[in-house]
Structure formats: structure tokens, C-alpha cells
Amino acid sequence: MTKPRTLYDKIWDDHVVERQEDGTTLLYIDRHLIHEVTSPQAFEGLRLTRRAVRAPTRTLAVVDHNVPTTDRSHGIEDPESALQVATLAENAKEFGIEYYNELDPRQGIVHIVGPEQGFTLPGMTIVCGDSHTSTHGAFGALAHGIGTSEVEHVLATQTLIQKKAKNMRVTVDGTLPEGITAKDIVLSIIGTIGTAGGTGHVIEYAGEAIRALSMEGRMTVCNMSIEAGARAGMIAPDETTYAYIKDRRRAPKGAAWDAAKAYWETLPSDEGAEFDSEITLDVANLPPIVTWGTSPDAVATIDGRVPDPADAPNEHKRRAMERALEYMGLTPGTRITDIAIDKAFIGSCTNGRIEDLRAVAKIVEGHKVHESVDAMIVPGSGLVKEQAEAEGLDRIFRAAGFDWREPGCSMCLAMNADRLKPGERCASTSNRNFEGRQGFKGRTHLVSPAMAAAAAIAGRFVDVREFGRD
Ligand SMILES: CC(C)[C@H](C(=O)O)[C@@H](O)C(=O)O
Numbered sequence: 001m002t003k004p005r006t007l008y009d010k011i012w013d014d015h016v017v018e019r020q021e022d023g024t025t026l027l028y029i030d031r032h033l034i035h036e037v038t039s040p041q042a043f044e045g046l047r048l049t050r051r052a053v054r055a056p057t058r059t060l061a062v063v064d065h066n067v068p069t070t071d072r073s074h075g076i077e078d079p080e081s082a083l084q085v086a087t088l089a090e091n092a093k094e095f096g097i098e099y100y101n102e103l104d105p106r107q108g109i110v111h112i113v114g115p116e117q118g119f120t121l122p123g124m125t126i127v128c129g130d131s132h133t134s135t136h137g138a139f140g141a142l143a144h145g146i147g148t149s150e151v152e153h154v155l156a157t158q159t160l161i162q163k164k165a166k167n168m169r170v171t172v173d174g175t176l177p178e179g180i181t182a183k184d185i186v187l188s189i190i191g192t193i194g195t196a197g198g199t200g201h202v203i204e205y206a207g208e209a210i211r212a213l214s215m216e217g218r219m220t221v222c223n224m225s226i227e228a229g230a231r232a233g234m235i236a237p238d239e240t241t242y243a244y245i246k247d248r249r250r251a252p253k254g255a256a257w258d259a260a261k262a263y264w265e266t267l268p269s270d271e272g273a274e275f276d277s278e279i280t281l282d283v284a285n286l287p288p289i290v291t292w293g294t295s296p297d298a299v300a301t302i303d304g305r306v307p308d309p310a311d312a313p314n315e316h317k318r319r320a321m322e323r324a325l326e327y328m329g330l331t332p333g334t335r336i337t338d339i340a341i342d343k344a345f346i347g348s349c350t351n352g353r354i355e356d357l358r359a360v361a362k363i364v365e366g367h368k369v370h371e372s373v374d375a376m377i378v379p380g381s382g383l384v385k386e387q388a389e390a391e392g393l394d395r396i397f398r399a400a401g402f403d404w405r406e407p408g409c410s411m412c413l414a415m416n417a418d419r420l421k422p423g424e425r426c427a428s429t430s431n432r433n434f435e436g437r438q439g440f441k442g443r444t445h446l447v448s449p450a451m452a453a454a455a456a457i458a459g460r461f462v463d464v465r466e467f468g469r470d
């Protein structure tokens with residue numbers, strides 16, 4: 001009998017090109033996604049050494065971080081962004097890589113585009129010069145971010161030097177209550193294990209609450225694995241996965257589909273496979289989660305209050321909490337529902353997919369954005385935008401007073417014109433709430449799309465479970 005293996009073990013084993021005694025391994029890379037921020041020097045490196053891209057068809061390039069989310073049909077005004085975008089376009093052309101420019105309907109945030117195109121498939125190794133590459137793990141792939149020098153290495157060789165991480169399993173039991181989402185699950189996981197809880201590990205998410213999630217929800221969970229410190233997050237493929245992939249443009253067809261599916265079905269962790277660490281959570285009574293601080297593990301529940309540093313377990317924690325509260329402009333003991341917001345941002349690779357927008361539409365239909373709030377919705381891709389418009393969601397958003405934008409990363413990280421002003425407070429569906437993340441001195445509260453939508457309307461955080469009842 002061979003030793004039972006995890007999903008991670010299996011994908012790893014199937015991609016080893018060579019392994020040295022100290023564990024240093026050359027891994028084959030199936031898919032490489034490229035965006036404008038982390039690729040210019042990598043292509044420059046290829047040029048300097050007169051190398052080609054080893055496997056152009058395994059590489060896909062798209063602009064997302066720098067693109068403005070306003071009308072771009074007349075070019076990009078900001079010279080720096082225009083240069084970043086033009087550079088990617090030139091590099092893709094010169095090296096023969098498929099490229100979606102800012103006017104292409106397939107353009108969008110790289111982690112939304114890969115799955116949409118069927119470029120992301122189970123059992124694959126997938127990398128991108130971007131930390132949220134973990135998103136693709138939702139398909140039962142081993143997917144993680146890499147640095148720019150590694151981007152060059154993958155472009156040139158289609159391999160990556162790695163050491164194997166440990167296996168961690170997070171089992172999420174229970175049936176998710178109405179109005180509670182994948183975002184609340186992952187924020188609650190991070191709140192439980194902390195931002196270093198997954199360090200050195202690849203997390204496999206399992207359990208009935210994970211199985212019940214759509215692919216969109218699974219992507220939201222895997223997306224934030226990086227915020228728990230993990231190298232990657234993954235979910236074993238199942239019928240939900242196959243139904244999402246089938247007939248996508250780059251997915252295998254006909255006999256190739258059958259063969260691929262037969263392989264994918266061998267991937268789930270074997271019974272008795274050993275995990276180096278295990279966590280179990282029950283979400284049957286999970287309330288909506290709102291972050292109060294400047295780290296994604298600073299979580300509170302909607303019915304809770306801003307915590308008091310006096311209750312911190314140690315001096316170091318107390319200081320960090322004090323600093324976070326000062327930055328966030330919050331006082332200990334304040335009810336979360338008494339926190340007023342200035343902006344709402346709905347979008348990002350965490351929550352910029354069609355299902356997220358449907359959840360928002362359900363909340364905002366027939367309501368108006370609060371007079372003191374500026375609210376924007378940025379679809380994760382052109383295809384998400386098209387789908388939302390085909391369903392009439394954009395009309396609901398506009399009628400409620402939301403700004404309906406062109407796809408991109410936008411205010412998730414403020415690399416374009418979409419940003420918070422100093423002191424502004426935002427209900428955001430993105431994944432990071434660090435100081436300055438959404439603009440200098442901007443204040444970010446991470447929430448689910450439904451919670452951001454409800455806050456935009458109420459002007460403060462409210463419980464989506466009660467929203468619209470009165
Ligand atoms: C710009 C890019 C390198 C960065 C990342 O790696 O995650 C960005 O996408 C982010 O979310 O901070």
C-alpha cells in the first residue's frame with residue numbers, strides 16, 4: 001500500500017522535474033499569468049539574455065492594476081499607468097503571448113480572468129507575480145504568487161525552484177446561515193488562526209460548508225489564504241468545479257475532457273492522508289464579519305464592539321491595537337453598527353464576480369445610497385460586467401446611486417485614480433486593510449459584498465440579516 005497523500009502532495013509529486021537531497025525541487029509550471037506591475041523587469045531580463053518565452057501558450061497576460069475604471073476608449077491619461085499598460089502590450093506582442101488589453105471584453109483582474117477562460121484547471125501548477133494567485137486553488141490547483149525574478153525564470157524555463165510546504169487542513173462544518181457568505185467564512189478563519197496561522201503551509205479547505213459553496217465562493221476563500229500567511233489555499237475539485245469549467249474556452253473538449261476529468265477525480269486527498277496541522281470551525285451560527293483594524297485578522301462581528309487594548313493578551317498586542325485604533329479613528333467599545341462610512345467599494349479579486357454583484361443587487365434594489373456615502377461597483381472583468389448588464393443589475397446599481405465602472409483592481413489597492421482621501425472610511429469587499437492600502441491615511445473595513453451594499457445604503461455598518469426588515 002502506498003502512503004495516503006493529500007491533494008497538495010499529489011499535485012506536487014506530479015510536477016517534480018528534479019529534486020535535490022535538501023528538498024530543493026524544480027517544479028513544472030502549467031500556467032503562468034502575467035500583469036503589468038510585476039512583469040516589465042522579467043521581460044527586460046529575457047531581452048538582455050536573448051531568451052524566448054519557453055511556453056507562450058501556457059502564458060496569459062492581462063492589464064488590471066493600473067487601468068483606470070472610467071471610460072478608456074480614448075486612451076489612458078495618467079502617464080505612468082499608460083506606460084505600464086503599453087509596456088505589457090509590447091512585451092506580449094514581442095514574446096507571442098495572448099494578451100487582453102483594457103478594451104478587450106475578456107480583460108479584468110487576472111485572478112478572475114484565468115478561471116473565466118478555463119485557463120485555470122484542477123491539478124495544475126499555476127503561478128503569477130501576484131500574491132492573490134492563491135485564488136486559483138479553488139479549482140484544486142496548486143497556485144501561488146511569485147516574485148519578479150521568478151516570473152523571469154518561469155517565462156524562460158516553464159519551471160520554478162521550490163521547497164515543499166507543510167499540509168494544513170481547515171475543515172469548515174455546518175450550514176451557512178442566510179445572508180452569510182464565503183467572505184465571512186474566510187475572515188473568521190483568519191480571525192481564528194491569525195495572519196501568520198498558515199505560515200509555511202498550504203491550506204486545504206474541506207468540510208460541508210466549503211462543499212456547499214459555489215466556485216465564486218470557493219475563490220473568495222482561497223483568495224484570502226495569503227492573508228492567513230499560507231503559501232497557497234486549495235479545495236478538492238468536485239461536480240461544482242467540473243460544471244463551472246465545462247465548455248470554457250481553454251478547457252479540454254471531447255475525449256480530452258473525459259481523460260482530464262478522470263485524472264481530476266483522482267486528486268482529492270486520500271482517506272487517512274496526514275496533515276501537519278488541522279483546524280476545525282463551525283459556521284452554523286456565524287454572524288457577518290467586519291474588520292476594525294489594520295490587519296485582516298482584526299475581526300469583529302456585526303453585533304460586536306470595537307475591542308479594548310486593555311484586554312490585549314500582552315504588551316506587544318496592546319500597542320499594536322492602540323496604533324490600529326488611532327489610525328482607524330476608532331474608540332474602544334464603539335458598537336460596530338455605530339461606525340459611519342464615507343465610501344463603499346465593491347469589487348476586487350476577492351469579491352468582484354457575478355455572484356457578488358447579484359448579492360449586492362438583492363440588497364440595494366429599491367434603496368438609495370446614503371447621502372453622505374460615495375459608492376462604487378467595479379466588476380472583476382469585462383465578462384462579469386457584460387453578464388451583470390444582461391441581467392439588468394447595472395440599472396439597479398445606478399438607480400440606487402452607485403457608480404458603475406470598468407473592470408480592474410481599482411480601489412482595492414489604489415494604483416489608479418480610485419482611492420480614499422486621508423481620513424475617509426470605507427466598507428470594502430477587498431482583502432487588505434493595511435495602512436494606506438486604499439489611499440494615504442484611508443481607513444478600510446473588510447466585509448462581504450452584501451454587507452458593503454447595506455452599509456452604503458444605511459451610511460453605517462448594519463446587519464444584513466436584518467436589513468430591509470423594517
Ligand atoms: C501589485 C501586486 C504585486 C500585489 C500583490 O502581489 O498582491 C497586488 O495585487 C496586491 O494585491 O497587493
Ligand code: SF4
Nearest residue numbers: 132348349409412413
Ligand atoms: S484586486 Fe486587489 S488583491 Fe486582487 S490582484 Fe488586484 S490589487 Fe491585488
